[in-house]
Amino acid sequence: MSRGSGCERNGCAPSRARFALLGVAGVTIVVASLARPAAAEPVGWSQFQGDAAHSGVGPEDGPLPPYRQAWTFEEPGSDRGLSAAVISGEVAIAVGVEGVYAVDLGSGVERWSVPRAGGPLASPSLGAADGRTVLVYTEGEDDESSAVVGVDVAKQEELWRTGLEDVSRSGVTIDAGKAFLGDDSGTVYAVDLESGTLLWTLERQGQVLSPPAAGGGVVYAPISDAQSGQVQVTAVDADTGPQDGNALWTFEPPVAGRSLSTPTLRPDSLVVGVSERLLVALDLEDGRELWEERLNAEPSQLSAPAASGVVVASDLAGGVYAVKPGTGEREWSYQLNELNVRSSPVVVAGYTVVGLQDGRLVAIDLETAELVWASPSGSGAIGAIAVAGDALVAARLGEQGGLVAFVEDPDGELVRIASPTVPDLPLMIGSFAAAFAAVSAVLWGFGRLLLSRFTLETIGSADEGDGAEEDR
């Protein structure tokens, strides 16, 4: 049975006005298609933690836990896994050792790939330039082959390629038509997204290990010098770059740290983790510290706080923290007691989702601070998470690494598990009482046994003279 057309259902009565509208629309489409070389792909989660600010906030309507694993994708012939994914239309794009792969979000099947010349698995980034969706990524194992590359997503053609002074492992951030990244020599680069032209560089001592945050015409780059233990966040005007080598401001934590987390830009502050177990917020104008909150362990340099109504941060030991963005006051913490080296918390519809080194993905309710869902542990650490409509696409490291997608599971069940750091007095006192009774009894018996074979020597008081001992 054929479906009836609009004319059949409603009675076809085309008016002149309708024809006129159709004509105008047609002309507009033709003109637009002529003016733009190719239609830009709709861009979703365009870069590390979603945007240039690294907000890490997904859509309000989900996907909601519980989840189930929908598909996995592995890079052919590689045992290192893939970088953080970015989302363009119906594909997730991630960087592998030998190539950059676009994977169908519905099926996990490879749609296309472009070759890559090795190098660290750093997060790529998507931006719009000249009507195109441009994918920007870095490649190269050494300073001679290191480069930042721009690719037209629609045609999978290389648009430009710009050489770098050293290997880059920071990942790329795109904001306002410019791509920002850093390298292992402490140089921060600004590259024109359309042409790949190098706009400016900022040179500092150390390494840029994570992608800069950008917004409001300013780039905020985290720079770590492992040798001296000095770390800094440097703010640079995105348009002009450093003036006479000088940044707008530089923040150095009062206690020397070994590394910094990836910074997250909020409307009123920049939030960054310092390896001395601190989460700090910096004033955007001058970089002074607005507040700091102590964490139980140091944050990972590969992780960024998520910034929604609360700031959600994680640490290397599996701690997840929600703090008030204005004051840094801790609202709650959840201790997962599993390493988290590569994953950043992502906020999705009232939950924060984070990956762990044992391969688990877990969801915590932001309201109640309870764990509501956890995937089974798997082979390979879960890295950065991208939110793509109705799926979460996570990077997985290791031999069977790649991308793994989770979607809502209507048959799954939520749990409610409080953090182990929340005191459960009946449980705690009960365990103590049992141990107290058992250990006391054993030691008392041990003492009696010893006393049946040996004696406790008795020694006179200091006032009684200077000699003698007595066996009991």
Added chain:
Amino acid sequence: MTKKKRRGPPRDQAARPAKAPSDTKAAPPERRGFAGFLFRPPGPSIFPPVFASLGQGLLAVATTPVLLLAPFVLVLIMWLVLLAFGLEASPGRLVNAISLAPISVQFDAGTGVALHGTTWAFLVFVNGAMLVRSVIVAALAGVAVDRFEGGTASLWAVVRGLGAFPTVLAMHIASFGLITLGNIVFFGLLGALGNYLAIFLLLALIAVFSFVPIVAVREARSVGDAFRRAYRAARSPSGHLPLVTLYFFLLPIVGGTFSPGGGELTANPSFALWAYILVGTYLQVAFMATFAYRWMVAEPEVPEVPARRR
């Protein structure tokens, strides 16, 4: 330990003045320079053998209900108070909650940093913790001394121990000051070499401070005198280092590292973890009693005046 002959008579009849082991002489030991006590002694020890001492310590605590059970309850109370302060930490660290100085002060400082970072609140916390700790250590020292004197570890022993509070507090303050200074000098200026020197400092401080509360309880001397007596005992030809080293590696190092559940952060230790903590606490108190016994045996041999320099 010696073979038991019979159940002991009441304290006043059984207790006799302390006498040094027969192979020791009353002649004052020679000085061997700063920290000479950390190395092999040139002469016979004024202290009883290490394992005999340890056996006495283990036996004294296991057969004295106050020494055995009170520290267990104190550890639980400490944990509840720290949780009330907002601490999120691995309970395995409680193995060192009741310990010899300066390990105990390291515990307080680590807890203070976890709670407050290096702020003024940290200093307030550490000072408060040292006050409370001094009361506990003084009381335990009083009971341990009383036990070896043949007493019944009564309330009187606790009160007698509390008389040593000023000296014990001074010991904890000195521990904190020296550890802080050591951290600045060793880690700040010397880099990797500082790690070894920091361990050396800890061993030296344990060697001296293990006697201080006992001297204060036994001899009721001034703070300065108690420190000097403990220092002279520690640097006498003693063979003191093996016991100090055994303590250091058995409890602060191994005990603090291999707890059930590893370093998991939880407010609710399991039965196994509590049992581990309580056994560790027993060993801590047993070491305190061991040093009390050693001091009491060697007490007459510890010179009143500084030994002549060789």
